Amino acid sequence: MSLLKWRPTSVGAAWTMIERDRGGSVFLALVAALAIAAPVLNQVVPASSPFHLSTYSLTLVGKYMCYAMLALAVDLIWGYAGILSLGHAAFFALGGYAMGMYLMREIGPRGVYGDPILPDFMVFLNWQKLPWFWVGFNHFWFALIVIAAVPAALALVFGWFAFRSRVTGVYFSIMTQALSYALMLAFFRNDMGFGGNNGFTDFKDILGFDLHEDGTRVTLVVVTAAALAASYLACRAIVGSRAGRLFRAIRDAESRARFLGYRVESYKLWVFVFSAVLAGIAGALYVPQVGIINPSEFAPINSIEAVIWVAVGGRGTLFGAAMGAVLVNYAKTYFTGALPELWLYALGALFVLVTLFLPRGLVGLGARRRRVVQAGVAAPVIWALGSSVGVSLGSKLK
Amino acid sequence: MLGTKLQITWLLLAVILCAPRALAQPPLRDVGDVRLVLDELREASFVEKERIVERLSGRGDPSIRPVLSALLEDRLFVRESDRHVFIVKSADDSLASLELIDPVSLAGAGSASRDDLTKIGTNNQLRKRLRALVARFDLSGPDAAVRLAAVEEILRSLDAESLALLRARSAVEPNAGVREQIEIGLGLAALDSGDSRARLDAIAALTRTLRPQVRNRLAGLLERAADGSFAESDERVRQAAAQAVHAIDRWRAFYGVFETLFFGLSVGSVLVLVAVGLAITFGVMGVINMAHGELMMLGAYTTYVMQLAMPNHIGAAILLAIPAAFLVAGMTGVILERTIIRFLYGRPLETLLATFGVSLVLQQLVRSVFSANNRSVETPAWMSGTLQINGALSITVNRLCIILFSLIVFAILLIVLKRTRLGLDIRAVSQNRAMAQAMGIRTGWVDAMTFGLGSGIAGIAGVALSQFTNVGPNLGQSYIIDSFMVVVFGGVGNLWGTLVGGLSMGVVDQLLEPYAGAVLAKIFVLVALIVFIQRWPRGLFPQTGRAAESQA
């Protein structure tokens, strides 16, 4: 495996690449603005002002940014290397669980049962001592290592076997789905030592800072924004390098790339592992902000939703994927509040319309005006049809 | 003086001591007594009711049987206006006024409105007792099947009185099957006899029976009491009993393997049913249909609607639901293909996403139309119950039906693909689309028909699923991953692969389950599959040739 082709040809060239990428620059500027605005609007602006960012909205912003990171991870391997993983939520959840384990150890004797070492659910299950895989999680640096290492290890093993056997395309996607499903079943078991169905919840503090304080929340949002920007830059660097060109070659014509002499399997493996680590970090930042991690994060539908974010935003354009994630999740938050009955129709219609009419996502909108018109007409029609049929039939037949 | 007083005292004492006994068992000699006793049922607690029905049947007068069976079937009511107890001809919910029958004379006694009648309630123990008491009467009934059922019921709760009845009956019973069961009951009783020879004979006779009651009784002979002594004093009898128990256990283990195999086949046949539709769309057309689960759900809901439409003919409803579900799901599939999938050929990943969106819409549609609650689908009488092969092995009829059904569906599908014109067209288009077009086959139409066929099979699978699992909007989600696994394992595009793959996955899952628990067994199967695919990426029966290579 030759790593030489990974480095961009020079630092200066990397910066030029970024400047050439206008969409990405706008994206980075937005992220930076958010990182500055959020603390100000939450802490400085008084609560009565309409510009105040409530804690609720602050948490939402942090959550969206974690999802944006996950979308970046998915876009990196799908948009650029043609690997569709339908199980990336598994890596996200694994990173989340690692962070969760650290946060559970941090609770210490303040749990319901007051045990200084064992988390509540272990006391409840009558376990006498900490299982081996929990040892060390009272140190933050250890948790950081695990957050990166476990998704990487899983991706390495799974990917090595899969790519070596030339499992590609649809088969690979279904295998990743099976993997995340198996993990979900495993983590739901109470006997596994990961809190079972309840997962980890009721966190108290992180690194000594109270998780419920606004100050900590703001810091987490800023850290997430920084991580998002860093991930974007890293992905952009990879994609802009010679390796990036090879990924596109693999995506477009894998056999040809192989016959040209490139070690296709190795490249796929390394980008898959990197993407898994990115997803894991996103999950780790997600958990302290949301306050709970639970096996349903492994659910196959979460991974498929991540893919949809990328498809909506624009696959193969990193900033598009991130924006897609924010947009779709914002819509979800809005609709589950405003029109809960219609949310699933809207989501389903989104899947269909994006794949049919927007193969290049919203980013590709500018180039396809006719498609935009088609989509713009089709969307409300399908929505109206679906909901009116459903509601009218429902009132007759229920 | 004292003497007379003493005598009187003794007399009084005697009367007082004997009276309760006399009062407790008044001879039910006349009609008035029976009525009085029946009236006691009105206010009695459940325990008291048990005592009352014991008294009523104590005499063995068969005229009391209709009262007992009426009480068992919730057809005994109290008329509030005169507080008399009546049997009701039919207590159906739809009737506002119920026909009354006099419990003693069994003649018609007019009718009363439902509001004037209060049901005399039963609980589990009371019903169990009533069944045993009714069985005693049925022992001498005209119908052999009824007599057999009666003996079975009596065997469940053997006591001295029923034993006496069995003994009396064994002398006159003409039917061999019934006689065999009676012998078992008498054998069990003989285990209590004082003569060890009789006990040995009884054990020898009972060894051939695999019933749990027999085994328990024999094992009971070997039990040690707290002081170390055995329940069975004779050493030879104990040895015979130990051998018998050992033999019974061996046979039970043997049949247990069959039972596990049966479970595995039934789980596997369900997997085959849900996967075979997918095998066609995925294998033959290269289309990933994530809405496959929802098409099954539509089939299950079709069954529900059929049953709603024909509430009195449930069996017919299910049979009619099969073609109906095929049509409903098939039409949905064709519409799906024409409007969405047609534009996404050659882009399997996009089809996956688009069909996932469709699945969400279909789920929510069903939720809006039918509500999010599960719906009840009844199993018709001919499909429910168990076939008791012997004391150790019983096979549930509905699972057997599903196994047969999936094999039939598979066979039909095979015939359609291999022997009909449509099948030929489908195979041609899947092997080489361009050549098929050049030969004049309308590929667009064939695509629609293939998808419709696969979807229709999914609908039929839904009909089968409705028989043993929830019919709700989430029905599809539970099976979609499994169906993909089966198709990938068996080899895409190969129906035999789906059959073998599905059945073997089911059997392995059921074999593991008693040892590892349900979840670990499932996880193991999934992991084994993932590893399997790494080694044989194209499944058990892979497609070969250039066309197959270019498709993936």
Add this chain to the structure above:
Amino acid sequence: MSSTLRFLTIGLLAAALAWPGAVLAQDTIKVGVLHSLSGTMAISETTLKDTILMLVDQQNKKGGLLGKKLEAVVVDPASNWPLFAEKARQLLEKDKVAVVFGCWTSVSRKSVLPVFEKDNGLLFYPVQYEGEESSKNVIYTGAAPNQQAIPAVDYLMKDVAVKRWVLEGTDYVYPRTTNKILEAYLKAKGVKAEDISINYTPFGYADWQARVAAIKKFGSAGKKTAVVSTINGDANVPFYKELGNQRISAEDIPVVAFSVGEEELSGLDTKPLVGHLAAWNYFMSDKAPANKVFIDQWHAYIKKPKRTTNDPMEAHYIGFNLWVKAVEKARSTDVEKVIAALPGLEVPNLTGGVAKLLPNHHVTKPVYIGEVRADGQFDVVWKTSGTVPGDAWSDYLPGSKDIEADWVTLKCGNYNTKTKMCSGQSYK
């Protein structure tokens, strides 16, 4: 160029939508409803949302509360546990509701607990649960284990003379805790370990052949056997179907369930289930006049004469009336004042008795054991003579028997009577 402009437009649009709209004049008291309207729990929770809407409607017809109308704010956390916390925060911080009625699963409750404690909200939780919790900000109107599980086992031991026990549950906290308590209880009553069989299956478990065959085998050892079922949700339907298929009648091996009510039975063919048992604090078939009134009102509101009522609905009825009474007593909807006014209040329940709120934030409830009827209703075969006070910390678990919850005098939900210390999860 165009893509950048488009992004700016989209970004601005999003920002515009994100900013809250003009604040309307507030002349209503807001009542939050936090129940899943989609996802796996929608089946159970949608009915509860409708119940609260009906109760709000009725209260408004009576003239509202403190002279203002009540307004229900409904959100859909979609059976997604993190979303529950988010929606709870939305209700408390954005919509500024005075009270929230919500949650069903323990996970959802545990997920929103920190939010309610941090923002000092008030949650009425209507579902039977496993105990081991008592929060200042939560009123538990559902049954604690000593108000459901223990009386059911008592009934089976005494009235049905059960000697062998199968504890069959879904693999999550409520069955695990309940079975732990029951195992300790059974052993304390002299049941041997080999006569108790405990087993867990995952959510939505559908293929019950092997498991039911094992139960049959366990139950054919010659002693009367019963199954105590804490199977939840979807898995119940195939379980009961399989029991019917394998001809296990309630007379041979009765099954008493804690999570199966009228609502769950309406999705089942109940003929093979006749005689199986359930333990609740309320049955729709109860003849009390208050129940008839409630059922008629429910049918009129939901416009469907065949809809059933069930125990969690009664819990919401009790909770809502307790809240109204407390607000009237405190002459304010301020959460602190309402929480202080609540303990000791009594409201009528739907079975002809009275529900009293205790200092540990639990309610007194009668316990009923019912047998399934062919029409999907329950026949009551046993009931407690009076009401049972809810106990958050089970006396049969070594970790909990010394713990007491009292929010009036001790002001603590997790007070250890031996060490005389208040500890645990209360947010301080």
